[in-house]
Amino acid sequence: MAADSLSRHLADRKTPWPHFNHYLVAYLSYLLFYPVPWLLGYHRPTLPGVLFSAAAMLLFLLVYFAPYRKDRYYGYGEIILTDLIGYACAWTHGDWEVYCIFAAGMCARLPERRQSVTMVILLQIVLIISGHFRHKTTLEVIPGAFFSIITYMGTLVQWQLGIRNFELREAQNEIRALATTAERERIARDLHDLLGHSLTVISVKAELSERLFTADPPRARQEINEISQIARTSLREVREAVSGMNGASLLRELERARKALHTTGITLVLEGREPPADAPPNSVLALALREAVTNVIRHSDARTCTLTFLYDASGHIHTFTLEDDGPLQTTQLARTIVEGNGLRGMRARLAASGGTLTISPRPRGFTLTATTLP
Numbered sequence: 001m002a003a004d005s006l007s008r009h010l011a012d013r014k015t016p017w018p019h020f021n022h023y024l025v026a027y028l029s030y031l032l033f034y035p036v037p038w039l040l041g042y043h044r045p046t047l048p049g050v051l052f053s054a055a056a057m058l059l060f061l062l063v064y065f066a067p068y069r070k071d072r073y074y075g076y077g078e079i080i081l082t083d084l085i086g087y088a089c090a091w092t093h094g095d096w097e098v099y100c101i102f103a104a105g106m107c108a109r110l111p112e113r114r115q116s117v118t119m120v121i122l123l124q125i126v127l128i129i130s131g132h133f134r135h136k137t138t139l140e141v142i143p144g145a146f147f148s149i150i151t152y153m154g155t156l157v158q159w160q161l162g163i164r165n166f167e168l169r170e171a172q173n174e175i176r177a178l179a180t181t182a183e184r185e186r187i188a189r190d191l192h193d194l195l196g197h198s199l200t201v202i203s204v205k206a207e208l209s210e211r212l213f214t215a216d217p218p219r220a221r222q223e224i225n226e227i228s229q230i231a232r233t234s235l236r237e238v239r240e241a242v243s244g245m246n247g248a249s250l251l252r253e254l255e256r257a258r259k260a261l262h263t264t265g266i267t268l269v270l271e272g273r274e275p276p277a278d279a280p281p282n283s284v285l286a287l288a289l290r291e292a293v294t295n296v297i298r299h300s301d302a303r304t305c306t307l308t309f310l311y312d313a314s315g316h317i318h319t320f321t322l323e324d325d326g327p328l329q330t331t332q333l334a335r336t337i338v339e340g341n342g343l344r345g346m347r348a349r350l351a352a353s354g355g356t357l358t359i360s361p362r363p364r365g366f367t368l369t370a371t372t373l374p
Contacts, residue, residue: 024064027151030101031057034094043093053092056085060099067109074106076119082106083123087130097144100127104148108155120152189287189345196342198234200294201260202227208263226259250275250309250317253286257293261305264297266324271308275317284353285320288370291342292322295368302326302365319371325364346370 034053038045063078063085086099100123107120124145131141205223212220254274261268289307296302302324310319339347347357355372 027102027105027155028064030098030151033098034096036095037093045092045094049092049094053089053094056089060085060102064102073111074109079103079106079110079119079123083126090134097127097147100144101148101151104152105155108152108159116156120149124148185348188341189349192291192341192345195234196291196294198230198237200297201263202230204260204263204297205230223263249279249281250286250289250320251277251279253289254307257289257307260293260297266296266302267304269304269306271306273309275309276315279317282317282372284349284355284372285317285370288346288350288357289320289322291346292368292370295342296322296324296326300324300326300365318373319369321367321369323362323365323367 034057035045037043060082063081066078067074080103082099083103086096086103089096089099104120104123107116107123110116110119127145127148128141131144205227209220209223209227212223251274254270258268293305296305304325306321306323308321309317310321312318343357343359350357350370350372353372355370358367358369358371360367360369
């Protein structure tokens with residue numbers, strides 16, 4: 001499966017093949033053994049033999065680096081041709097078995113393991129038979145077969161390690177992409193919750209200020225001042241949300257909810273005790289409360305909202321319930337209401353913290369319950 005995955009990526013030219021197979025260059029050091037019989041005086045080199053060996057070596061290099069040009073595996077053609085180059089150079093009395101070793105190493109880069117093992121075994125059988133017909137002793141043939149198998153095993157390990165490293169890089173790139181997407185979604189949810197609530201309150205207060213401009217100028221100026229304060233606060237919160245440093249508190253959101261609902265003529269009733277001033281920030285529930293209040297202002301004709309906080313054994317809030325007494329401004333049944341970006345973002349944020357969001361219709365109004373892990 002790993003080889004198939006890599007083959008698919010290579011076919012799409014998504015990975016730099018020379019970098020992936022940089023160790024192939026190191027194996028070219030085997031070519032240094034080719035003139036050893038000449039240098040040790042076992043055989044005297046001839047000019048035709050040297051020229052033929054040089055031409056054969058050039059042809060081999062073209063075959064050897066073929067995958068670099070095509071971004072693909074070695075094929076049977078390159079393996080067989082490399083092996084034949086070695087046998088063709090036998091008459092030069094150089095160490096021609098190095099080409100058989102290269103051919104064995106190429107077998108490790110065949111796509112299928114069974115094909116790879118079968119091919120390297122056949123190459124060794126051919127080498128042994130060739131040595132027999134050339135009247136070579138077993139000791140003369142064994143080194144070539146031994147180094148061929150060792151090279152095959154070493155190349156196979158390096159090849160598999162390269163595949164694992166490639167897949168690891170691909171997985172890391174995917175993780176980074178997912179993390180980027182998740183961060184963008186977080187920022188989108190935070191901006192929606194922050195700006196949706198703030199702009200709704202600003203819109204309501206602006207309309208109220210316009211009506212009070214002639215009837216009650218002092219009250220109109222107060223509303224305008226509050227609009228300015230809300231705008232500055234929203235700007236700060238947007239900056240914090242983009243930086244991922246939002247630490248919204250339930251107590252602060254409770255005060256905002258009271259003011260926002262009061263501006264629209266809705267009374268907020270708190271059942272039970274309110275969050276303590278020294279309670280740790282709970283951005284998830286705080287932003288959920290903000291979105292819930294925003295939806296009441298936008299979509300209901302409620303006159304009263306009832307808010308209830310639930311505490312765990314250590315005194316930390318893990319659930320809030322918001323009930324309103326006004327029907328939605330829509331002809332749809334509650335059970336068929338399509339959730340907008342706000343509710344979807346709230347649900348996703350709660351789910352990320354192990355919590356849930358429940359919206360239940362009542363004879364008049366709705367009940368929204370947001371829960372995080374206690």
